[in-house]
Amino acid sequence: MPKEYINDQLDEDDAFSIFQKKIVNAPWWISYKLGIIPAAKLQDKIEDLAASIGMNKRWVHKFLEYVITQFTLKFKDKDYYGYHTLDHELEAAYISLLAAKNDPNMSYKDEFYLFIAALLHDMDPHKEGDKPHEVAIEQYIRSDPVINKLIHDGGLDVNIIIAMIHRTTYPFKGKNAEEAMERINKLLANVENKEHYINLGWFLSVCERIAGYAIGDFKRSIELAIRNAHALNWHPSVINRESVKFFNSLFNDDKVMFERVINDLPKEVRDNFFANVSKFKEAWDKESKIRDAILSNKIRMYPNVEDIRNLDKNTLEQIIRLYNFLPLHLRFRASSPKKLSENMLLITLRTDDPNAPIVGYAKGGPLEQYKLRQKTIDENIGKYNTVYLEPMIVMPGYWDAGGGSMLRRLFISEAKRQGYQYLTSYNHRKVLERRIERGEPIEIVCRFDPDMLDYYRMDLKRFDPDMIKV
Structure with a gap:
């Protein structure tokens, strides 16, 4: 895979298509270009991090800008109420690269695969619910000529990227895991080191689940939890309880990979994540005491x-x-x-x-x-x-x-x-x-x-x- 040079010249038709899509969402793009919205600042951080690893910055910029365009085509973040937003996609890409950079078992090519799979892991513009479906994501990736051209220019195998995305299926157990592994095995049938790429997908799965909670403060964590509660149709009263369960599943069901990822992250990011988790547990404890007091008529x-x-x-x-x-x-x-x-x-x-x-x-x-x-x-x-x-x-x-x-x-x-x-x-x-x-x-x-x-x-x-x- 060429490291010093990656073709950064998109076809004229593709460039014109991107320009048309930006016109449709002109107000959002003006705010984005002025750096007003969080996505713009996060894009800059991703590009700087990718460059520090050795990736071609212009190629990274083109990939990011195209993905951002696709997300703004379907919905604008100020109106969209779900969890799987553009911010989530960018946070997943940033944390994946940040963890991979410090992982001694991660190659340059692995970092490339993680970056692209993280950016595309929820790319389902035609989804009917908040949670994208991995099969639909695969169909979308294969049908998009710009994405395929960028992947080809990066010297990467689209089947490996898609297999990694299937490994982010959540929860990865029971029928979900069986169906995902069946597709993964077909995609990686002719790939050497198959288990390595399956584990790379698991690495991505942990990164994308902790990303927003590791980067943001507790207020941002609460926002993510509320968005997720809406997507899953939870009653507001169970948000803290279900969030604690969510983190416990990471600590237990994904123990090996979670410990690898969390230890790869810088100390300040790691500490921020655990501080947010601790605050959810404190909030749930306080909430339980209040509810018990109301039920026992100590509070009316x-x-x-x-x-x-x-x-x-x-x-x-x-x-x-x-x-x-x-x-x-x-x-x-x-x-x-x-x-x-x-x-x-x-x-x-x-x-x-x-x-x-x-x-x-x-x-x-x-x-x-x-x-x-x-x-x-x-x-x-x-x-x-x-x-x-x-x-x-x-x-x-x-x-x-x-x-x-x-x-x-x-x-x-x-x-x-x-x-x-x-x-x-x-x-x-x-x-x-x-x-x-x-x-x-x-x-x-x-x-x-x-x-x-x-x-x-x-x-x-x-x-x-x-x-x-x-």
Whole structure:
């Protein structure tokens, strides 16, 4: 494989195709080129790291830019609610290279394979759910002439790259593992050192699962966990618990490879990862104690309709504190509490301890005050008959004890009392389908795939508070 020279001249048709795709997403690309969004900074770090290993920087740049273009074709990160985003793809590539660079058993060619497989491991632009399917990824890679040209210019075997991606199947057990290994064995049938490349895929699998938690702070880790919870249709109350299970599976089921990867990473990255894991465990312990106290009636919750016009300073400060817990990817659907208008509804969730802080809130207002997700169509905009419910915020431990249901029921009842005919918001499709089955007067107005964060409307004339059980 040529190290000093890799053909970096794309065909004119390919270059024009990339240019057209950038025009489609011009606003995003302007922000990207100005270095405003995280992906741009992470791309720079990847290119510098790849160059330090000895990879051709122009070739690396072309590969990264093409992958980024493909991701922005299907969805823009500010609207997409899933876990398998462009940021995840870039984080996986960065951590894979960072670990490989310090691994004594890793060759230059191995590093090349890891870089490409990491960048492509979730490339399924036609996926129907958040989690891409490895078979669809293989079909996409084989059908994309630009990707194949770049792989060929790198002197690499596309079958090895695809086999490594199949090894990232998760969870890698039972039928999942059997089907993946059957395909891997076919792809590597004529490849020497087959076990080496299978292990390289396992290395990648561990890297891509720890990447975001190793690079970011705990706030970023919480965002990843919330995105993953949405993708898997988890209730918010189980996020900390399931995150702890996720990390334990790494420590146990992938013990050998996890220890290899984590010890390859620089100390500051390693320490950051374990600090984030520890915080999830602490959060789960605290959440369990709160839930047990509620169930044993040591803590009692109650919702309260707040008077926006006479909101005291302490309440406002607490609302702002809770709002700051809201991950950035949710804030496009919410307004800052610092900009409360008199026609907004605010329901807080409090406990019977007068000195305890507010533990949650539901907030919303006239639909016309909000900027909705792209491609959302609502025939009632301009009629001022609809209240929009922002993402509710409930502190861990209070969700599954009925806190969320209390807030939602009182918010809807108060909106109906104030004369609104409809309520709209966004929620996971499965959640909406369950509510419809229970008899709530809901219709899904706009469906969004692959993240299934759908826009719905509730007919308040037909709403009965007893429909929401606490």
